[in-house]
Amino acid sequence: MTALLLRELERVETRVLGAVRCIDAVTRAQIDTPLQLQLAGGTLRRNRSGLYVVVGADALAAHAAAFALPPAAPAPGSVELALSVQDPLGRYLPRRAVLRLPRDPVAGQPDDLFTPVELALYPAAAAPTGANWSLLRASLHAQPGGDALGGALLLVRADGRVLARGLSDWRGEALVPVPGVPVTTWSDDPDAMVVSELAAELQWVFDPAAGLRTPLASVQAGRAPAALPLVDPERLEARAATLPNATQAVALAAGRTLSLSLVLAVP
The missing domain is CATH 2.60.40 (Immunoglobulin-like)
Structure with a gap:
């Protein structure tokens, strides 16, 4: 060998x-x-x-x-x-x-x-979307003052679960697509067999220490800040109850776009 x-x-x-x-x-x-x-x-x-x-x-x-x-x-x-x-x-x-x-x-x-x-x-406000998605387009501002709120987290909930999440950019603009909303679904109303809308709740959360406030004049002039808002969405969601937040009822429908102007009291 x-x-x-x-x-x-x-x-x-x-x-x-x-x-x-x-x-x-x-x-x-x-x-x-x-x-x-x-x-x-x-x-x-x-x-x-x-x-x-x-x-x-x-x-x-x-x-x-x-x-x-x-x-x-x-x-x-x-x-x-x-x-x-x-x-x-x-x-x-x-x-x-x-x-x-x-x-x-x-x-x-x-x-x-x-x-x-x-x-x-999370998608930017100008990101492409699906044909049958339910879309929420929101503009977030501080109250008082009207500053745009960048780095805010938006949560869409229905039946105790989160359907979609989104973030706002430096202008305070946010796109929250909600795919999978059925064209028709069973209704809880005995007089209506099916409905074309889904009742949901929109919550927006902002952390003053992590997010970005941009004066409205700078937004209107298109003057972007030197640094874009950079937040941790999971951390924001975990701390939502202790941070400035607000809610609003929304009706979702396949192919529908809701345009919302949202304000938040920020210290």
């Missing part, structure tokens, strides 16, 4: 710490056009599948050389890194998020390393 002599000329080893999949908040489909992502204290690379892979993090330097078994510390999900996303094409509004690392190395767990983190992006 002849012995084989193998000589290693080069070794390339790479360990990934997780991945982010950016999706359309309305359709839940992956966004395949390139986006601009920045991870504080970490490095991201876009792969051929359109995922943004975390290839390094300052707080997880020991993980870079650990392949067979990742270090026991820090605990999974205990390191929080700030993530920001912007769309160069302007179809989606910029947003913040928190990426929790390290991911669980055991496959099949809710936050395992092998499952990308899904990050929903």
Whole structure:
């Protein structure tokens, strides 16, 4: 038997710490056009599948050389890194998020390393919409003063569940598409078998510390601020009860567009 002599000329080893999949908040489909992502204290690379892979993090330097078994510390999900996303094409509004690392190395767990983190992006006011979607187009202003409120979160609820979400841009303009509203549905009224409208509630929430107030004169002149509003929608929703917010009843219908002027008392 002849012995084989193998000589290693080069070794390339790479360990990934997780991945982010950016999706359309309305359709839940992956966004395949390139986006601009920045991870504080970490490095991201876009792969051929359109995922943004975390290839390094300052707080997880020991993980870079650990392949067979990742270090026991820090605990999974205990390191929080700030993530920001912007769309160069302007179809989606910029947003913040928190990426929790390290991911669980055991496959099949809710936050395992092998499952990308899904990050929903919300459409800009001029984004394309579906033919039969119910659309809410809102203009948000502070009271008193009339400043436009950028970075406000809008929530559409019906029957105790959230049907749609949206964000306002620096001008205070927001588009909230509600897909899937049936053309007709069963009515609770015994005198009406079917109805063509769905009763819902619209709530808008604004965080004065994170959102942006733009004077009405600047909006009318088209003078955009130096920095666009950059908020974390999930954080806003979790804190909605403790932040300035208001609600209004709306009637949704397939193919209908509601144009709303909304005000909010902001300290």
